[in-house]
Amino acid sequence: MTADPVQVEHPLLTAVAPLLARVGGELVDPGALAADDVPLVWEGQTVAGVRFGGAVETAAEPAGDLAGLLAALAAELGAPLADLPRPQKQRAVRLLEERGAFAYRRSAETVAEALGVSRFTVYNYLNRERS
Known part of the structure; x- marks a missing residue:
């Protein structure tokens, strides 16, 4: 510091x-x-x-923004995303969608990895929220 x-x-x-x-x-x-x-x-x-620190934002590499969204959400929820119970993971996906996280390329894979679930599970969480 x-x-x-x-x-x-x-x-x-x-x-x-x-x-x-x-x-x-x-x-x-x-x-x-x-x-x-x-x-x-x-x-x-x-x-x-x-x-x-971390990735510098550029048009070709928006993953830094997604990483920032994931880090901010983990801090907001008070635990690493992978350690959250299922209902909280579903809430995390909803919050990430509201914050534009799924506008990034390969975002479902990145979110799935952060949550410790499959990409298919992320899509299920998204579809559940949309219906």
Whole structure:
């Protein structure tokens, strides 16, 4: 982490630390924010930024976005997607569909792998939600 040690004790940074650890984000000093970083603003003041590693988004390689959606959903649900019980996996597929995850090429295979189920099961979950 590159943030000033005083800022590390800020309540906002303390609150987001577990989330950043789960999704692979890194805190950066406000003065070191890059264009792709997410500023963390508290009472009108930028106290830090979040920098995410991983795939760079390009038109030819949208899988970074899908990976981000999967990581964010796992953090939101509080467990690795493969460890969820079946009803939660069905909910995860519904949420992923709402968030546009299935617009990506080979997304069903990627989602199936993340959930620890077959591609056929993902399609069944999708069809169940649509009917």
